[in-house]
Amino acid sequence: MENEIRPPRRYKRSKLPKLVRWIFGLIVLSYFFWRLYTVFIVQNEYTPDIWVRLLISGLVIGGVYSLIAIGYTLVYGILRMINFAHGEVMMIGTFAGYFVFEATNAIRFTSSTGEITSLSNAQPFLSILLAFIVGMTVAATFGFLLEKIAYRPLRKAPRLIPLISAIGASIFLQNLAQLLFSPLVRDYKNPDLIARGQGWAITVAGARLTIPYTGVLTFSLSIILMFALYTMVRKSKLGKSMRAVAADKSTAALMGIDVNGVISQTFIISGMLAGAAGVMWGLHNGLVYYYVGFMPGIKAFTSAVLGGIGNIPGAMLGGMLLGLIESIGPTALGISYQLKDVLAFVILIIILIFRPSGILGEVLSEEKV
Amino acid sequence: MKNFKGLIVVIVAVLLLSACAPAAVNTPAPAEVVPETDKVPAECAADRYGCAKIEPGQTIKIGMGSPMTGGDASFGIDAEQSGKIAVADAEPLHGFSFELVAEDDQGAAEGGAAVANKFVADQTLVGVAGHLFSGATAAAMPIYEAKGIPMLSPSATNPTLTQKGSAVFNRVPFTxxxxxxxxxxxxxxxxxxxxxxxxxxxxxxxxxxxxxxxxxxxxxxxxxxxxxxxxxxxxxxxxxxxxxxxxxxxxxxxxxxxxxxxxxxxxxxxxxxxxxxxxxxxxxxxxxxxxxxxxxxxxxxxxxxxxPPQTPEKTAFDEAYKAAYGVGPGELSPFTWNSYDCTTALIEKVGDVAVLGADGALYIPRGALVDAVRGLNNWTGISGTYTCAPVGDCNIQGxxxxxxxxxxxxxxx
Amino acid sequence: MNKNLVSPSLKRGLTFGIVMIIFVLIDLDVMVATMLSKLFGANVIRGSLPDVRFMVLFLILFGMFVGWSTSSDDAKPTTKLFQALVAGLTLGVVLGLFDLILNQLIVTGTDVRKYLAALAPESIRLFLFDQGAISPLLHLGLFTVASLLGSLMKILLKSESASRFFKGVKSGYQGLKAKAQANTPNWVKKYGKFLLFLLIGLLAFFLPRIWGSYNNYVVGLVGLYVILGIGLNIIVGLSGQLMLGFAAFFAMGAYSVALLNAPLPHGIMLGFWPSLLIGILMAVVAAVLLGLPVMGMRGDYLAIVTLGFGEIIRILLKSDLLTSFTGGPRGIQDIRGPTLFGQPFSSDIDYTYIILVVMVLSIIIYKRLERSRTGRAWLAVKEDTKVAQATGVNIMTNKLLALCLGAAFAGLAGGIFAARNQFTGPNDHQLMVSMNILSILIVGGVNSIPGIILGAFTLKGLPEILREIENYRLLVFGGLLVVMMISRPEGLWPATRPNIEKDEGNKLKEDGAPGEGGLND
CATH class of the missing domain: 3.40.50.2300 (Response regulator)
Known part of the structure; x- marks a missing residue:
């Protein structure tokens, strides 16, 4: 760097953009602080239990975002491509889980007490487990096929080509699901044990509030899955190969790593996580239709970038953060809930202004980029 | 992989070919009305939009513009299915049968204008049961207005739509x-x-x-x-x-x-x-x-x-819908019954104004049809009783x- | 006949069997049969089923295709036939088993449409040729024979005599072409291009008057997307910044024209042309506001930020917050069209003229830009940022300039779009619009004007033409995008790029990224 010939002075890189960026960031930040001050100090109309409730919904939805975001980040880390069809993989997982619950709900028999019950109510844990296994398997299969059919032939193509292929695959899968299952917005049949609208009542600051059972299930399961994935990537042989391939494909191949195999396995793993997220989404929110993966996909991609794309803890953090921003943000800033996506994207821009590679992303100097 | 490629190319080629092929069949001569022959009924010469001429062997087409792909596809598919039953229920008119042409307008202005332009190019299309969404409707309206194609929308509720002084636009949902x-x-x-x-x-x-x-x-x-x-x-x-x-x-x-x-x-x-x-x-x-x-x-x-929540006609329709599509009416969208009524009302009004020409072709005076649809009075369908106000709002009950x-x-x- | 020969054919038969099953599950088989029957002149009314003969024909064609593709190119004729036989038998067995299930559904009268919406009993009967229990055998026989036929066809067409015949035809054609070229008089060579343009100009003048409003509409739509494609190409293709929220600029133009030129919500009625200018200006202002804070972000970060920007604009336009200003989810109606010399100039023919003229102007501007100093600076920035900087190119200014110019084109197209539809609303500016424009570039060919035109036709014209296939059009479209990326990643009509060294194309392909621009990091 020392010996580099400096460009002529009159072409010296302008400091203006950086300045403008900082000014922009500071303006938005001060606006945020002013709004926070207004809502918390001046108006102060919300009791603490409201914030606890918002925190809970944020964590639940954040867990789902995190799981999908990990899929984006894994694929990006290894192939440097945005897997735009990842949301559709989640949609397929949601459908698979839906069919499991339909099936277990259709199997009816007379229980020992003489009541007619369905399998899903008689064996709720079994049917939930089954739904997750099926959802994850089916989504993983589609993730695998997606890579094999739509991305593998493009391994050496310029960056934009796989992106367009992914967009095509996304449109294809959405419409395939629509044609197969009709555009009907279907309803998840939860076992009664975790019926929607039911939950544990707890008391916070003198106020009773309910934590939905589905929320507890979603949050704890997403934490477990994230922990498992993190351990896998850190400790297992596959995880090591994945990191090696991410670092340098050709060197990894020279070291005897089956690069194609590792890439396939990456897609399978991210598909499994997306499938689990899909079943959670269905259980918690209850809606399943062909378009269900689109918005969570975009949100999860945003989370991955927020945390630093290519970075697994970053994706987890980003997902949780986005969930919290979406749920607490509008109330805390006193703006309409319709604008929560605007808020999420503005915060993304702010974070990227101050940390150009995301929160946990590798900080690269602009020259190195 | 190569095989998929080839397969898709072949399919698309076939589809494209066939998409282009029937164009010649579907588009009759642009001269809509030939007034010099005596065979054309007098109604046509007097009509401000002229007549649609249906040759023997052709069908009387009713259009429908609705979102059938994208996030709101359930509305469009439901309306199409419902309209198909209405067409199937309709008696042939002087031996001419009706046909529903449902097109995807994606609920937005771009698609609405595309569909409307396609519809006005078809001389045998006489009325439109739609469009479903207000955005598409707003873009489509002026195109139908120029051609004299009456619209009867099952679900476009934007209040301003009927405040523009349009002669062709009518709707049956509540205001x-x-x-x-x-x-x-x-x-x-x-x-x-x-x-x-x-x-x-x-x-x-x-x-x-x-x-x-x-x-x-x-x-x-x-x-x-x-x-x-x-x-x-x-x-x-x-x-x-x-x-x-x-x-x-x-x-x-x-x-x-x-x-x-x-x-x-x-x-x-x-x-x-x-x-x-x-x-x-x-x-x-x-x-x-x-x-x-x-x-x-x-x-x-x-x-x-x-x-009355359940008339015999409505029950019959509900059963027919369920039998034909496997889902119940009202599950895909709340406008199932409205769509049926819109299509049926249009078909009925076509029957009121159509004239059988001496040459065996059916003539439908477009202006008279526009007025007839606007003149819907105390017309009872399966979703309610409709009387169109002069601006085109046909449902003014509470x-x-x-x-x-x-x-x-x-x-x- | 070793195992290596059997297993791929088996696999292929199985794959095609699954493909066919999916066809049946989404009722695409009936759709193709309907199309075939239309091709043969039978008029099938919508909603009714085609004749069973056409279903048989479709299955035969499908089987023949399987046979054709299974026979490997370099194998002996007997091997080819054997491969086809194995694939055909597998296909037949797979579908035969599937038929048994379908037949069971028919016999027991089970309605599965609650889950598999397209599986109507009538369509199943049609697929089974209405033969009930013996249909599996019929299908088995049909596919085996058809597959063998396909293989036979390949053997015949690819045989040496056939290839010699084709070669003969080809060389004959080339000879004729050369002869014709040699015989062309000089004046044709000199003015040929000019004459061609004249002819195109005349066609562009007269065709819109003849071919009716629908074709005008489609041509106008394609034209607008060409303008959008050119705009995005300046940003993505020339200056190398990946932009996923281009629809935001489009919305700026559309809403400017709409708000300044419609009775509601403001009733300003400024007139089309001035408001179009303001629309362009607004798009540029938006580009500056977006560009200043995010300039210098790395490729994929820029992509998501621009995507977010597009969504922000759309959500704001739709939100309660701005409803009184933008009309909210209802959008803006009755946008007044342009006038020319005091006369209304807003029929479908007039709009086609406007769009074509603007399109040609855009192409000229683009061509001038590409060859200008700025254009070369953009390419330099895209190919190698560091070297460009060292040679004295101001990165920020150039990137921002590209963003603004691209946005100006989008604003222009948006303004015309809104006026032509007499309506604009938030649904016209969704994320898919941005994706479509980007796809136009990639499908057609980055930095290539003919490519962009071809891409715009493929992405906006083709779905209109494909209207015949109704609900399947987006499915086919999505599949086509993937296939096209795999088979022609450089686009339908790739750029020749005369001002850059020849080996550039190779570099693009092997390295995966065009240098160090915004497309990679």
């Missing part, structure tokens, strides 16, 4: 104004609530309705503690419901559709709104809501047109409200 006023009065006077929150799904229909409810309710002296929009089908509304709960409204009014209503009714139970009443609109009425909300939907209110009791709708007013 938002009528329903909103009735709902606000009902909540204030019959139910006696004074403190409500108003929500909508951020779309054309739901938002328009919610705005009117808010204005009317405040005019009556009630308090609207929160007026807030959600993003339709996003599925997690707990944060917004939590914030509303902090203002402890007695009732939540929601303008939107069943899918969101079901989710809201469920999520109200875990967000501190256990004791607030859910009040929907005609978009949230349907067995679909009962399935989605289950026990959480008990005690909620919904609206329907003021008709709504009937229902409460959910023991898993069924019970009329209350």
């Amino acid at each position: 938002d104004a009528a329903q909103g006023k009735a709902a606000a009065t009902f909540i204030y006077e019959e139910l006696g609530f004074r403190k409500i929150a108003v929500m909508h799904d951020g779309e054309d229909y739901g938002k328009g309705l919610a705005e009117i409810v808010k204005v009317e309710f405040e005019a009556l002296g009630g308090e609207v503690v929160e007026f807030v929009g959600i993003t339709s089908k996003e599925a997690d509304y707990t944060p917004v419901l939590t914030t509303i709960a902090a203002k402890s409204p007695e009732l939540i009014y929601f303008g939107g559709y069943t899918q969101d209503a079901g989710v809201l009714a469920n999520q109200m139970k875990t967000t501190g709104l256990e004791n607030a009443v859910f009040f929907g609109c005609d978009g949230t009425f349907g067995t679909d809501f009962l399935n989605r909300a289950g026990a959480n939907g008990e005690g909620s209110y919904h609206a329907t047109p003021r008709t 709504p009937q409200f229902h409460i959910v009791k023991n898993g069924a709708f019970v009329p209350v007013n």
Whole structure:
């Protein structure tokens, strides 16, 4: 760097953009602080239990975002491509889980007490487990096929080509699901044990509030899955190969790593996580239709970038953060809930202004980029 | 991989070829009316738009523009299926049968204009049961206006559509104004609530309705503690419901559709709104809501047109729909019955004005048809009784409200 | 006949069997049969089923295709036939088993449409040729024979005599071409291009008057997307910044024209042309506001930020917050069209003229830009940022300039779009619009004007033409995008790029990224 010939002075890189960026960031930040001050100090109309409730919904939805975001980040880390069809993989997982619950709900028999019950109510844990296994398997299969059919032939193509292929695959899968299952917005049949609208009542600051059972299930399961994935990537042989391939494909191949195999396995793993997220989404929110993966996909991609794309803890953090921003943000800033996506994207821009590679992303100097 | 490629190329080639091939068959000579022959009925010469001429062997086409792909596809597919039954039920007219041409307009202006331009190019297309969404309708309207094709929309509720002085546009859904006023009065006077929150799904229909409810309710002296929009089908509304709960409204009014209503009714139970009443609109009425909300939907209110809920004709239609498509009517969208009525009404009016020419062709005076559709008077379909106002609003009755009791709708007013 | 020969053929038969099953599940088989029957002149009314003969024909064609593709190119004729036989038999067995299930559904009268919406009993009967229990055998026989036929066809067409015949035809054609070229008089060579342009100009003038409003509409739509494609190409293709929220600029133009030129919500009625200028200006202002804070972000970060920007604009336009200003989810109606010399100039023909003229102007501007100093600076920035900087190119200014110019084109197209539809609303500016424009570039060929035109036709014209296939059009479209990326990643009509060294194309392909621009990091 020392010996580099400096460009002529009159072409010296302008400091203006950086300045403008900082000014922009500071303006938005001060606006945020002013709004926070207004809502918390001046108006102060919300009791603490409201914030606890918002925190809970944020964590639940954040867990789902995190799981999908990990899929984006894994694929990006290894192939440097945005897997735009990842949301559709989640949609397929949601459908698979839906069919499991339909099936277990259709199997009816007379229980020992003489009541007619369905399998899903008689064996709720079994049917939930089954739904997750099926959802994850089916989504993983589609993730695998997606890579094999739509991305593998493009391994050496310029960056934009796989992106367009992914967009095509996304449109294809959405419409395939629509044609197969009709555009009907279907309803998840939860076992009664975790019926929607039911939950544990707890008391916070003198106020009773309910934590939905589905929320507890979603949050704890997403934490477990994230922990498992993190351990896998850190400790297992596959995880090591994945990191090696991410670092340098050709060197990894020279070291005897089956690069194609590792890439396939990456897609399978991210598909499994997306499938689990899909079943959670269905259980918690209850809606399943062909378009269900689109918005969570975009949100999860945003989370991955927020945390630093290519970075697994970053994706987890980003997902949780986005969930919290979406749920607490509008109330805390006193703006309409319709604008929560605007808020999420503005915060993304702010974070990227101050940390150009995301929160946990590798900080690269602009020259190195 | 190569095989897939080839396969898709072959399929597309076949589709393209066939897409181009029938063009010659479908487009008759551009000269629509040939006045010099004596065979053309006198009605055509007198008509301001001229006549549509249906040659023997051709069908009388009724168009339908609706979103059939994208996030709102369920509305379009439902309307098409419903319209197909209407066409199947129609008696042939002088030996000419009817055909429904449903096109995908994606609910937006771009698609609406594309479909309308395609429809006006087809000389045998005489009326449009649509479009479904207001955006597409607004873009399509001037195109039909120029050609003299009457529209009868099952669901485009944007109030401004009928304020533009269009001769061709008519619709059968409630006006938002009528329903909103009735709902606000009902909540204030019959139910006696004074403190409500108003929500909508951020779309054309739901938002328009919610705005009117808010204005009317405040005019009556009630308090609207929160007026807030959600993003339709996003599925997690707990944060917004939590914030509303902090203002402890007695009732939540929601303008939107069943899918969101079901989710809201469920999520109200875990967000501190256990004791607030859910009040929907005609978009949230349907067995679909009962399935989605289950026990959480008990005690909620919904609206329907003021008709006998189940006439024999409606039962017959419901059975035919279920048999033909495997899903129940009203599950895909709340406009199933409206779509059937729109198509049937158009078909009936075509029958009223059509003239069989001496040359064996059927002549349909377009201007007379436009007037006939606007002149719809005390016409009873399966979704209600319609009389078109001079501006084209054909449903000016107030709504009937229902409460959910023991898993069924019970009329209350 | 070793195992290596059997297993790929088996696999292929199985794959195609699954593909066919999916066809049946989404009712695409009936759709193709309907198309075939239309091709043969039978008029099938919508909603009714085609004759069973056409279903048989479709299955035969499908089987023949399987046979054709299974026979490997370099194998002996007997091997080819054997491969086809194995694939055909597998296909037949797979579908035969599937038929048994379908037949069971028919016999027991089970309605599965609650889950598999397209599986109507009538369509199943049609697929089974209405033969009930013996249909599996019929299908088995049909596919085996058809597959063998396909293989036979390949053997015949690819045989040496056939290839010699084709070669002969080809060389004959080339000879004729050369001869014709040699015989062309000089004046044709000199003015040929000019004459061609004249001819195109005349066609562009007269065709819109003849071919009716629908074709005008489609051509106008394609034209607008060409303008959009050119705009995005300046940003993505020339200056190398990946932009996923281009629809935001489009919306700026559309809403400016709409708000300044419609009775509601403001009733300003400024007139089309001035408001179009303001629309362009607004798009540029938006580009500056977006560009200043995010300039210098790395490729994929820029992509998501621009995507977010597009969504922000759309959500704001739709939100309660701005409803009184933008009309909210209802959008803006009755946008007044342009006038020319005091006369209304807004029929479908007039709009086609406007769009074509603007399109040609855009192409000229683009061509001038590409060859200008700025254009070369953009390419330099895209190819190698560091070297460009060292040679004295101001990165920020150039990137921002590209963003603004691209946005100006989008604003222009948006303004015309809104006026032509007499309506604009938030649904016209969704994320898919941005994706479509980006796809136009990639499908057609980055930095290539003919490519962009071809891409715009493929992406906006083709779905209109494909209207015949109704609900399947987006499915086919999505599949086509993937296939096209795999088979022609450089686009339908790739750029020749005369001002850059020849080996550039190779570099693009092997390295995966065009240097160090915004497309990679």
